[in-house]
Amino acid sequence: MKPDTTMPAAQGSEINGTSTTEELRDEFCDAENPVMVRFQDVSAAAYKIKNGIQRTPCQKSxxxxxxxxxxxxxxxFLQYTGSFKERGARYTLLMLPAEQRQVGVIAASAGNHALALSYHGKDLGIPVYVVMPIIAPIMKVSLCKQNGANVIVTGTDLGEVSDCKIEMYRLMFYDHPHILAGQGTMGLEIVEQVSDIDAVVIPVGGGGLIAGTALAVKSLYPxxxxxGVESERCASFKAALEAGRPIYTPVSSTLADGLAVPTVGVNAFATAKPLIDKMVTVSEDLIALAIxxxxxxxxxxxxxxxxxxLAAVLGDRLPELKGKKVVIPLCGGNIxxxxxxxxxxxxxxxxxxxCRFTVTVSDRPGGIAELTRLIADVGVSLKDIFHERAWLKTDIFSVQVKCVVETRDEEHGKELEKLLHKRYDKVSWGPHCT
Known part of the structure; x- marks a missing residue:
């Protein structure tokens, strides 16, 4: 059932010393009564926001x-504020009753949701407060301020931020049904832009994007x-699937800060659970490689x-997609x-x-020069070099040299490693070399 958004703003707060009388929560994000978004909600959102957001390209890689x-x-990432979040933010703001538009809204966000609300709030003349955790990227905090939002930085993660309260403001939680419906408009665009799709691989944080997109895509092409793909440092949706409900999941520092949501949205979970075919996690190294x-x-x-x-594909986490036509949303560019x-x-x-390695060479004149010449002769670029004598336990005429080098590819690095082992007795290769 489509929610009625004409509810009164919640009262009570504790911001800047104001006393708290009632905890501010979005009543449409109730764990006991989750709202399942419908396809017609996504269709309505697409019509409402079409003149306010970019229809982003979907191109072969x-x-x-x-x-x-x-x-x-x-x-x-080609949206004006750099992420898909604009879709849900604009639709939700457009659906506010007139009296609430005058009062304004508050968002708890690690960055992109706050950016989207602040930009579209300014465009629509709606006051916006954003409460962000201390782990939020500085750039995103600054951009929210530039867009005219009142920014409050507090809490160690999004879970703590979501408990923040402010008087007379309506909370625009990332799990609001209108947010989910707005995010789903990306799915409608995908199926219009690419025919005969086999799969859509979607990053998952709070679950809004995969819920809305899955609903749109599966309704038309079951x-x-x-x-879904999560960072292994915050696999909250995977944990929710295992528990059968959204549960708190500890968040570790991750390159995918936009996915660092400790508790999946209840509406997103209810909507997405029957539509998701597979969930995988990826490591920090794979995320960096994808970037x-x-x-x-x-x-x-x-x-x-x-x-x-993309990290999941590069890491061969989805071998079943070989030879298939796959759409991957590049959800945000605010790094x-x-x-x-x-x-x-x-x-x-x-x-x-x-690559990094440690090698013990002669400390006599020309010893280190011989090493650098070997590196140069194989076409490897020396990025950093450090040598030490005091803690070396071999003879006093040797020196331990630590090097960081840049190679063309992995095979090029192996070629250098092979030459080093051939020339020197003591070589330690790899990230854990001593």
Whole structure:
């Protein structure tokens, strides 16, 4: 049943010293009475928001040949605020009654939901507060302020942030049925843009995107597989499936900060559970590698959360998709520049193109020069070098040298490793070398 949104704003708060009288909750996100979004809700959302969001392209990837999967990327990072969240945010704001538009809304978000609400709130003349955890990327906090939102940074994760309260404001929780319906409009676009799809691989955090998209796609094409992908550092949807209900899942620091939602939305879970065919998790190294591949081959800057679908394919977590036509949403592009630099380095390491080793060489004149010459002769680039004598337990005429080098590929690195073992007696290769 489509929810009635004309409820009064919740009262009571504890922001900036205001006393609390009643905990602010979105009454349409009740664990005891979850709302299952319907296909007609998604269709209505598509009509309402069509003039306020981008119809993003869904294009065949350059990685199709190298992966053996015919990949199409739905480029949601091209939305104005850089993520798919605009769909649900705009629809929810448009569905507010007139009196609530004047009062405004508050969002608990790690970044993209807050960005979307702040931008579209400003566009529609609706006041917006956003409450963000301290782990939220600085760039996202700054952009929310630029969009005119009142930003409050508190809590260690999204679970604590969602408990924050503010007087007279309506909570726009990421699990609101209108949010889910709005996110589902991406699914309608996908099936219009790509024919004969075999599967859609969707990043999962709070569950809103996979719930809405799965509903849209499966309602029209039931044979299409819906596959969810989570960071292994916050597999809250997988935990919910195992428990049969949304449960709190501890969150570890992850490159996919946009997916770091400790408790799946109750409405998203109820809507998505019967529609999802498979759930997988991916490691941090695979996420970093996916970010790197997107920069190099697609010329696309995508945040960790938006790259997890590709990470699952690159990590061979979905071998059944070989030879199939698959759509992967690139959900967001709001990545901090500093984090992007770290992701590139970690991606190079995961790809075998950034290597580290330790070797013991002669400390006599020319000993280190001989090592660097060997590295240069094989065409490897020396990025960093450090040598030490004091803690070496062999003879005093030796020195231990630690190197970080850049290679063309994994095979190139193995070629260097082989030459080092041939020339030197004591070589330790890999991330754990000492």
């Amino acid at each position: 350059h990685m199709s040949a190298m992966t053996g999967v015919e990949i199409y990327f739905k480029k949601e 044979q299409v597989q819906i596959i 790197l591949r997107l920069i190099e081959l697609e010329k696309a800057v995508v945040e960790g959360a938006g790259a997890t679908g 901090d520049t500093a984090v992007l630099g770290r992701c590139i380095e970690r991606g190079l390491a995961a790809d075998g193109r950034l």
